Amino acid sequence: MNEFMEAQVRLSWQEARDSYDVVIIGGGGHGLATAYYLATRYGITNVAVVERGYIGSGNSGRNTTVIRANYGLPESVAFYQRSLELYRGLEAETDRWLMHNEMGLFWMTHTETGVRQEKMRAKLNTAMGAITDFVTPEEIHAMCPEIDLEGGGRYPVLGASYHPQGATARHDRVVWALAEGAMRHGVAVLQHRTVTGITMVGDRVTGVQTDHGPIGAGVIVSCVAGQSTLIADMVGLRLPIRSHPLQAFVTNHYQRTFNHIVASVDLATYVSQTARGEMLIGAEIDRQPSYSYQSSFDFLQSTAAKASMFLPFLKDLRILRQWGGVCDMSPDSSPVMGTTGIDGFYISTGWGTWGFKAIPAGGESMAELVATGETPDLIKPFRLSRFADDRVLADAGSSGTQQ
Amino acid sequence: MSLMLRCPHCGPRTIEEYVYGEIPVVPDSITDPNQRDVDFAFMKANRRGWTTERWFHLFGCRRWLTVERNTVTNQVRQPTSSS
Ligand SMILES: Cc1cc2nc3c(=O)[nH]c(=O)nc-3n(C[C@H](O)[C@H](O)[C@H](O)COP(=O)(O)OP(=O)(O)OC[C@H]3O[C@@H](n4cnc5c(N)ncnc54)[C@H](O)[C@@H]3O)c2cc1C
Ligand SMILES: [Zn+2]
Numbered sequence: 001m002n003e004f005m006e007a008q009v010r011l012s013w014q015e016a017r018d019s020y021d022v023v024i025i026g027g028g029g030h031g032l033a034t035a036y037y038l039a040t041r042y043g044i045t046n047v048a049v050v051e052r053g054y055i056g057s058g059n060s061g062r063n064t065t066v067i068r069a070n071y072g073l074p075e076s077v078a079f080y081q082r083s084l085e086l087y088r089g090l091e092a093e094t095d096r097w098l099m100h101n102e103m104g105l106f107w108m109t110h111t112e113t114g115v116r117q118e119k120m121r122a123k124l125n126t127a128m129g130a131i132t133d134f135v136t137p138e139e140i141h142a143m144c145p146e147i148d149l150e151g152g153g154r155y156p157v158l159g160a161s162y163h164p165q166g167a168t169a170r171h172d173r174v175v176w177a178l179a180e181g182a183m184r185h186g187v188a189v190l191q192h193r194t195v196t197g198i199t200m201v202g203d204r205v206t207g208v209q210t211d212h213g214p215i216g217a218g219v220i221v222s223c224v225a226g227q228s229t230l231i232a233d234m235v236g237l238r239l240p241i242r243s244h245p246l247q248a249f250v251t252n253h254y255q256r257t258f259n260h261i262v263a264s265v266d267l268a269t270y271v272s273q274t275a276r277g278e279m280l281i282g283a284e285i286d287r288q289p290s291y292s293y294q295s296s297f298d299f300l301q302s303t304a305a306k307a308s309m310f311l312p313f314l315k316d317l318r319i320l321r322q323w324g325g326v327c328d329m330s331p332d333s334s335p336v337m338g339t340t341g342i343d344g345f346y347i348s349t350g351w352g353t354w355g356f357k358a359i360p361a362g363g364e365s366m367a368e369l370v371a372t373g374e375t376p377d378l379i380k381p382f383r384l385s386r387f388a389d390d391r392v393l394a395d396a397g398s399s400g401t402q403q
Numbered sequence: 404m405s406l407m408l409r410c411p412h413c414g415p416r417t418i419e420e421y422v423y424g425e426i427p428v429v430p431d432s433i434t435d436p437n438q439r440d441v442d443f444a445f446m447k448a449n450r451r452g453w454t455t456e457r458w459f460h461l462f463g464c465r466r467w468l469t470v471e472r473n474t475v476t477n478q479v480r481q482p483t484s485s486s
Binding site: 229230238239240243286287288289290292296297298299302331387 | 417451472475
């Protein structure tokens, strides 16, 4: 964060104390939202967020910021719709401009099976309170004439589920607003401090070891996305998580307003325009499990080819920047949140390529769990023990990536 | 550069031609048979550093190879065997 922004959002950094009631590992959106809601909803402020880099240096500052609730299972739609609604009120609540822009999302398909699937999605979403309509190619053309309905001759657009509340927001502003709100209530955000171990007495956690000394903790919440396995290893916990890089890129300025999010389910590619006018393009995860942040030429090549099949104007633009993040992929493409069987140790992971939209509801739910000791009904389906209970929530078709 | 794996039958090919195959290892510390099944089915070592893994050459000879790879640097050691 630069000085200008720091003055704007008035972040107040504190020296670390010896111990806190709650230590949150990871200063991304989920960690900071948990701290924010603990402070603002429950008055729990003896809280530290420990971040190895700077806040937002993980996936929360690297994503393509699509906010949507058009998922494929009732439990998921209910959860993501709650998050979408919290995002709608977050500018007013934090009194910060987050560049939240409800532009509407086309979730397009190129196959007959996909058409049935998207009709079903529209029905399920609507029943669960997330507005979604099935739209025909003609209707798509009327709303967004830039889309090539022939799909470059290879991927004809046969229809889409349209989600009018689909939105984007400026990711670093979301991170800063949550950090500022939490800090204003006394939460300590400790940057450039890496958690290297977790201390336990019996089955209960008692604190974290860091590269700048130990910090005692009543409760620990791990919100470290692609690094979750490394934290879980510290307490001997096994997680169903595999880390995969996900890349994205932006083009140079497109000198027109493109106020839609366009995604192709079958091509696993999605496009929107940033507030700066750049076209922002994302696609599938890298095939190899990895902790590497390196991006690749092959990604640019294959993604540019796919995106320009349905938005041919992209062929006239140039690629400006490319980057990657490390995503915590779960086997069923659903998050993993809540208790772990270890006293005082909670996790929020399995956010994979889809967790930016979930930041408010994830933080709100984890805060409620920490404050009350009870898992909120909204996130009970996402518990870690679902794998042992045979209650897996397979929803790969809604994740926008292929595994 | 995209990751390259050298298939003993087809030569060096980009990772896009292959499908990942994990070698699941259930820790000895888990003794309950049901828990071992759950771990085998779902849990991952997700190692940071050198790992041994299997890759299926889907868009090639459709055979499996064993690869040692560093998950931080993506450095690959030559396939040690094929079957
Ligand atoms: C390219 C890309 C595009 C994406 N697009 C979308 C999208 O369009 N919509 C969507 O909803 N989601 C998207 N996602 C996913 C989304 O970005 C993530 O799921 C979400 O940001 C995760 O938030 P988090 O707070 O859990 O993790 P992060 O933001 O990654 O935060 C974790 C933090 O923990 C810190 N940390 C790690 N280890 C330690 C340690 N040992 N000690 C202290 N701190 C530590 C890290 O430095 C990091 O800051 C995308 C992701 C990527 C990479
Ligand atoms: Zn081969």
